Structures are given as C-alpha cells and as structure tokens.
Amino acid sequence: MYTQALDTHGREPVPAPAAEGAATATRFQARIDADEKIEPKDWMPEAYRQTLIRQISQHAHSEIVGMLPEGNWISRAPSLRRKAVLIAKVQDEGGHGMYLYSAAETLGVARAQLVEQLLSGAAKYSSIFNYPTLTWADVGAIGWLVDGAAIMNQIPICRCSYGPYARAMVRICKEESFHQRQGFEIMLTLAQGSDAQHAMAQDALNRWWWPSIMMFGPPDGDSKHTAQSMAWKIKRFSNDELRQKFIDVTVPQAQFLGLTIPDPLLHWDEATQHFAIGPIDWSEFHAVLKGNGPCNRERLEARRAAHAAGAWVRDAAAAYAAKRGAQAHEGGKS
Amino acid sequence: MSAGSAAAVRRDRALGEALFRYVLRLADTSLVLGQRLGEWVGHAPVLEEDLGLANLALDLIGQARLLLTYAGEIEGKGRDEDALAYLRDAPEFLNLTLAEQPNGDFAHTIVRQWLIDAWQLEIYSDLAGSSDERLAAIAAKALKETRYHHRFSSGWLARLGDGTAESRGRTQAALDSLWRFTAELFAADEVDERMAAAGIAAPLVPAAERWSARVAADLGAATLALPAPQAHPWYGKRGVHTEHLGHLLGEMQHLQRTYPGVRW
Amino acid sequence: MSDPTTGAPAADWPLYEVFIRSRSGLEHKHVGSLHAADARMAVEHARDVYTRRQEGVSIWVVRSADIVASDPAEADALFEPARDKVYRHPTFYAIPDEVKNL
Numbered sequence: 001m002y003t004q005a006l007d008t009h010g011r012e013p014v015p016a017p018a019a020e021g022a023a024t025a026t027r028f029q030a031r032i033d034a035d036e037k038i039e040p041k042d043w044m045p046e047a048y049r050q051t052l053i054r055q056i057s058q059h060a061h062s063e064i065v066g067m068l069p070e071g072n073w074i075s076r077a078p079s080l081r082r083k084a085v086l087i088a089k090v091q092d093e094g095g096h097g098m099y100l101y102s103a104a105e106t107l108g109v110a111r112a113q114l115v116e117q118l119l120s121g122a123a124k125y126s127s128i129f130n131y132p133t134l135t136w137a138d139v140g141a142i143g144w145l146v147d148g149a150a151i152m153n154q155i156p157i158c159r160c161s162y163g164p165y166a167r168a169m170v171r172i173c174k175e176e177s178f179h180q181r182q183g184f185e186i187m188l189t190l191a192q193g194s195d196a197q198h199a200m201a202q203d204a205l206n207r208w209w210w211p212s213i214m215m216f217g218p219p220d221g222d223s224k225h226t227a228q229s230m231a232w233k234i235k236r237f238s239n240d241e242l243r244q245k246f247i248d249v250t251v252p253q254a255q256f257l258g259l260t261i262p263d264p265l266l267h268w269d270e271a272t273q274h275f276a277i278g279p280i281d282w283s284e285f286h287a288v289l290k291g292n293g294p295c296n297r298e299r300l301e302a303r304r305a306a307h308a309a310g311a312w313v314r315d316a317a318a319a320y321a322a323k324r325g326a327q328a329h330e331g332g333k334s
Numbered sequence: 335m336s337a338g339s340a341a342a343v344r345r346d347r348a349l350g351e352a353l354f355r356y357v358l359r360l361a362d363t364s365l366v367l368g369q370r371l372g373e374w375v376g377h378a379p380v381l382e383e384d385l386g387l388a389n390l391a392l393d394l395i396g397q398a399r400l401l402l403t404y405a406g407e408i409e410g411k412g413r414d415e416d417a418l419a420y421l422r423d424a425p426e427f428l429n430l431t432l433a434e435q436p437n438g439d440f441a442h443t444i445v446r447q448w449l450i451d452a453w454q455l456e457i458y459s460d461l462a463g464s465s466d467e468r469l470a471a472i473a474a475k476a477l478k479e480t481r482y483h484h485r486f487s488s489g490w491l492a493r494l495g496d497g498t499a500e501s502r503g504r505t506q507a508a509l510d511s512l513w514r515f516t517a518e519l520f521a522a523d524e525v526d527e528r529m530a531a532a533g534i535a536a537p538l539v540p541a542a543e544r545w546s547a548r549v550a551a552d553l554g555a556a557t558l559a560l561p562a563p564q565a566h567p568w569y570g571k572r573g574v575h576t577e578h579l580g581h582l583l584g585e586m587q588h589l590q591r592t593y594p595g596v597r598w
Numbered sequence: 599m600s601d602p603t604t605g606a607p608a609a610d611w612p613l614y615e616v617f618i619r620s621r622s623g624l625e626h627k628h629v630g631s632l633h634a635a636d637a638r639m640a641v642e643h644a645r646d647v648y649t650r651r652q653e654g655v656s657i658w659v660v661r662s663a664d665i666v667a668s669d670p671a672e673a674d675a676l677f678e679p680a681r682d683k684v685y686r687h688p689t690f691y692a693i694p695d696e697v698k699n700l
C-alpha cells in the first residue's frame with residue numbers, strides 16, 4: 001500500500017545488461033507466469049531486484065514513519081483500553097516495518113543503507129503520514145481509512161512473485177484487520193457520542209478523506225511503468241482499480257456512521273454501479289511528495305533525532321558484544 | 335465485613351482502606367511507568383527496541399488495569415479503572431516517586447526500569463502467596479511479565495554499563511541521579527504493616543535484602559558502582575510527589591477532563 | 599552516525615534468522631530476520647517481533663552468516679535426480695488389498 005507506485009512515477013527501470021541473455025530472462029518470466037515464487041539467491045533481472053528493493057523499502061519506511069502520527073496520541077488516549085490498543089497497533093506497525101526491512105535485506109541491501117536513505121530524504125514513504133493528527137478522532141480516521149486503504153492494496157501483494165515479500169505481506173494482512181476495526185470502533189463511538197464528539201469525528205473525516213484517496217497513487221494514465229510491475233507480478237491491480245474498490249467499500253461505512261464525506265460531487269453511478277467522486281487535487285499530492293506537506297519536515301526530523309540520539313546506545317551494545325564474543329549473554333537452550 | 339462489635343467494624347473498614355491504598359500503590363506505579371514508556375514509541379534507538387519498550391508498556395498498563403479495577407471494587411464507590419486513572423489529581427496518586435521521573439536518555443530509562451523491575455520481582459513473588467486471592471492471581475500473572483522485564487532491563491544495564499566509555503558514563507550518571515528514589519521502595523509504613531498483619535503482603539525487610547543482593551549482582555555484571563545511600567525521603571506512596579507527576583497527569587487526563595461524562 | 603573515512607552509514611548489528619516452533623509437536627519454521635547485538639538480545643527481539651500473538655513456544659535464532667544454503671544454480675544437480683526415483687514413494691508398489699498392515 002504505502003508504495004503508491006512512487007517508484008514508477010516517471011522513472012525508467014534499469015535496463016538489463018546484454019550478458020543476462022534473452023533465454024535466462026525468458027525462463028525467469030516463465031516461472032513468474034506459472035505463479036512460481038522467486039526466492040532469495042534465485043537468478044532475477046537486475047531491474048526486478050531494484051524495483052522490489054525500492055517498493056519493499058518504501059513500504060517499510062512508511063510503516064516506521066507511520067508510528068509517529070499515531071504515537072502522538074498514546075500519552076493522551078482517553079481510556080486505558082484505548083491506550084493499550086493504540087500501543088499494540090503502533091507496535092504492530094513497527095513490526096511490519098521489521099518484516100519488510102527483513103524481506104528487502106534478502107535482496108542484498110543492508111538495513112543501515114535503507115535507514116540512511118530514509119533519513120537523508122532520498123527514499124520516499126507514503127505521503128499520508130505527512131499529515132498531522134490534531135484530535136483523538138484522527139486516530140480513529142487513520143485506522144478506518146488509512147489502514148482500510150492499506151489492506152486493499154496489501155491483500156493482492158500476498159500473491160506477489162517474490163517469496164519473502166509475499167510471506168511478509170501475509171503476516172501483515174493478518175494483523176492489519178484489527179487495526180482497521182480499532183479505528184472504525186473509535187469513529188463509531190465518537191459519531192454516536194456527544195455533539196462535540198460527533199463534530200470531532202466529522203472534522204477528522206473532512207481532513208483525512210482526500211489524502212486517503214490519494215494513497216492509491218496517481219491515476220493509471222499517469223503511471224508509465226505499471227505494465228512491467230504487473231508482468232513481474234509485483235503489482236497485481238492498478239491504482240484506479242484499487243481506489244475505486246476502496247471508495248465503494250468505504251462510502252457505505254461513512255453512511256452507517258452518520259458522517260458526511262467531504263465531496264459534494266460524490267454520488268452513486270447507476271450506469272457503472274460504482275460511487276463516483278469529484279476531482280482529486282493532485283497538486284497537493286505532488287507537493288507533499290516533494291517534501292512540502294504539513295509534517296514532512298517534522299517526521300524526518302523526529303526519525304533523525306531518534307537515530308542520532310540512539311547512536312551511542314547501538315555502539316554500546318556492539319562494543320559489549322565484541323568484548324564478550326558473539327555468544328554474549330547466551331539466550332538459552334531450544 | 336463481619337457483623338458484631340463496632341471495633342471489629344472499624345478494624346475491617348480500616349483494613350479495607352489500607353488495602354485500597356496498598357493496591358493503588360501497585361496500580362499507580364505500573365500505570366505511571368507504563369505511561370512513561372509509551373512516550374518512547376517511535377523514538378527508540380533502534381526499531382527492535384521500539385517494539386521491546388512498547389511490550390513493557392503494554393504489560394504495565396495491563397497490570398494497572400487489573401489493579402485499578404480491584405481497587406475500585408475495594409473502595410466500593412463505583413469508580414472503575416478509567417475513573418481512577420483519569421479523574422484523580424496528583425495528591426491522590428500513590429505511585430513510587432521513581433516511576434514518575436522523566437525518561438531522560440536511554441540510560442535513564444533503563445536504570446529506572448531496572449530498579450522498579452527488581453522491586454516488582456520481590457513484591458509480586460511475595461504477593462503470589464497472598465491471603466488475598468485476587469491479589470495473588472494478579473501477582474502471579476504479573477510476575478511472569480516482570481521476569482521478562484528484568485531480563486530485558488538488566489541485559490541492557492550490562493550492555494550500557496560495560497559497553498563504551500560514553501555509555502558507562504551516562505549509565506552511572508543515571509544511577510547516581512535516580513538512586514535517591516530507592517529509599518522509598520521498601521520503607522514500611524502503617525499501610526504495609528496492616529497488610530503484613532493480615533497476611534496480605536509479606537514483610538518488607540526480607541524483600542529489601544533480596545532486592546539489594548540482586549541489585550548488587552546486576553551492578554557487578556554491568557561494572558557500575560553502587561551509589562552512596564541518600565537520606566532525603568520521598569513519599570510518592572503517600573501522595574507527595576515531584577513536580578513531574580502533575581505534567582504527566584495533565585497530558586494523560588486532558589481529554590477526559592475536557593469532555594467530562596462521555597464514552598470513549 | 600557515519601563512518602568518518604568512507605561516509606557510509608555505521609554498520610547494523612548482525613543479522614539473525616529466526617525460527618519459531620508455534621506449538622509442541624511441530625518443527626521450528628523460518629519466519630524472518632532481525633538485527634541484534636548479541637544472542638540473548640536476538641532471542642528477546644524474536645520474542646517481541648514474532649510471538650506477540652501467541653505464535654510461539656520455542657525460538658531459535660541463528661546468525662545469518664552461519665546459515666549454509668544450497669546454491670539455486672545447482673538446483674538441477676541437487677534435486678532433479680530425485681524426480682525419477684519414484685520407487686521411494688509408497689504408492690509405487692502394488693499390494694493386493696487382502697494384505698493388511700502394509
């Protein structure tokens with residue numbers, strides 16, 4: 001999900017060197033077409049490897065950065081149950097980041113490199129996390145809309161061609177549905193609560209609806225290299241397909257909540273049997289992608305600060321282990 | 335409550351009040367410490383530690399919820415876990431002063447954690463044999479969590495104490511700074527005495543000795559120096575706190591205070 | 599913190615592969631990898647990352663560098679020959695139905 005086809009937007013995949021040979025490439029594509037999984041150390045075109053590294057790491061970075069807008073409300077969660085659930089959710093997101101970094105590392109890149117790319121601003125992550133969480137209702141909106149959109153994108157990737165990525169996605173999808181339910185439950189409680197709570201929920205929906213729609217990435221017409229990703233079974237559905245699916249599923253949920261989606265042009269189209277929406281403001285999307293969203297700077301600064309402040313801790317652990325050899329503090333028997 | 339003499343009734347009520355306060359001390363310590371750990375999420379030195387610290391926070395909040403619920407039942411005024419957590423003011427909180435100290439750097443957080451983990455190990459293992467069945471059950475569960483917490487915190491204490499010169503300096507400084515709050519851990523007062531007399535809690539002197547032995551062993555493994563005893567008494571257990579608790583509660587309780595009487 | 603000579607990011611803690619036995623009676627299964635400074639920490643990280651939903655009764659962690667894997671390029675030589683030795687499978691043999699316990 002948090003890939004948004006960012007890497008295919010206007011960039012050429014690395015062309016295969018002649019030495020790789022047409023026969024090898026054909027055999028590789030035949031494996032993909034037969035729904036075989038590609039595993040680490042299997043031969044793969046360099047472009048396939050690089051596309052995966054970029055997509056998986058963007059997804060991982062998104063999970064990590066995503067811990068911040070929600071982590072912002074842990075200390076202020078309005079009940080102990082909500083506090084515990086929110087900590088568990090954010091912990092899961094960290095875990096998802098870990099599964100994904102782990103999958104990316106099987107392709108020959110080190111976590112330190114990936115982290116460096118994120119902190120330097122070179123790597124992209126999902127634009128949705130560059131928006132601020134201003135009220136408790138934002139926590140609900142994120143769970144309901146953002147995790148909802150994520151699930152929509154992630155389920156097809158469970159069948160992607162690269163084994164470690166597919167397996168990571170299966171784990172993630174299992175955990176993700178609790179996230180969406182948590183968010184929806186918060187929205188329901190607020191929407192059915194006092195006038196002030198209802199207004200809080202409506203305000204959050206007003207601010208999170210369009211950014212959530214934009215999570216699916218630019219329209220298919222603007223995505224030049226989707227075709228290759230589809231052929232390699234890294235991407236399974238187009239941006240517009242997933243976006244439409246999300247809208248069709250979510251509008252009735254908003255109706256159930258008694259909240260109004262902030263789109264005066266939203267309507268059910270009898271002919272297409274889908275909900276049709278008003279125009280999306282892609283200039284905002286591009287601005288946020290370029291680093292000019294409301295929280296881009298704060299998110300990266302927070303990650304840089306944590307990384308910098310943690311350097312002496314990481315060094316200490318490494319020094320301790322070196323002093324005692326790799327078997328420091330034996331964990332125990334199996 | 336037994337029927338009978340006024341003295342017996344008075345004794346039971348006094349016991350009930352003491353038990354209420356005793357349980358709140360445990361509950362508030364877990365709650366405040368859990369709240370502090372929650373502040374680390376997304377800011378830990380390495381992603382794996384974000385998960386580790388979050389895990390500790392979840393365990394502690396879970397303990398707080400069980401203990402606060404029980405405390406509310408003992409009190410008998412209809413206050414549930416949230417009413418107690420979100421609507422009491424600082425003087426009514428009975429957590430150890432140590433728990434409310436700010437996170438500081440990772441060394442501060444680890445030292446604070448380790449000191450309380452070692453305390454909870456003694457308290458919960460004694461309470462697992464309590465004459466109060468509810469407390470015994472809560473303590474038995476919490477003890478398993480605390481064993482893991484102590485493994486985690488003492489492991490980090492050793493890595494930081496015996497890592498680099500910088501990590502040792504920071505950790506010794508954290509230890510020297512937080513040590514003054516440890517006098518409160520096993521200082522018995524009338525609440526503790528009532529609990530011991532009723533067989534609900536164990537006497538604190540043996541627990542203190544075991545704690546001291548474990549602390550000395552862990553410090554030895556970490557190549558850190560035991561700080562000198564510091565005399566100034568702290569009374570968090572009696573509702574007299576440092577300035578930190580007010581700010582912590584202000585943040586934690588904000589929503590419930592701003593929108594009173596609604597469901598969340 | 600970067601390496602002052604190369605400017606490269608400071609190295610990660612070593613990578614460990616994680617294997618979890620989810621229930622008594624099952625084998626350990628590979629679930630992914632994580633970084634840890636030492637073996638004890640690796641077990642704790644594995645516990646925190648991979649067993650939050652009661653998915654484990656036993657954890658193995660192995661430094662990734664210690665894993666010896668077969669080379670996919672040799673897959674044909676290693677695994678192809680087993681394909682035509684169907685006599686290793688019980689269904690290859692025709693046993694009359696009246697014979698029991700075989």
